[in-house]
Amino acid sequence: MTQDLPPEQERLVDAVKQRAERRRRARGLPSFARNFGQIGVLGWQVVVPALIALAIGRWLDHRLSSGIFWTAPLLILGVSLGCWSAWKWIGRQ
Structure with missing residues (x-):
């Protein structure tokens, strides 16, 4: 060419x-610091949506007096969303 x-x-x-x-x-x-930072970002990407979903589920259950009717499925949804977000972030790296 x-x-x-x-x-x-x-x-x-x-x-x-x-x-x-x-x-x-x-x-x-x-570097070690870069790898350590990426692990931290991945952890927060999974934990934050799970905690937000957990807080919303607890609030709904408290307001509606429904035990853990909303907490459990929203927690699973939050963890799933966080894992999906982490998976997409790893794919971009």
């Missing part, structure tokens, strides 16, 4: 490829 280019453009293409390769090598392995 680069045989059809004039020499100055070939040099430019080679320079871009070389820079991209240097950037790839410079990134290397992620």
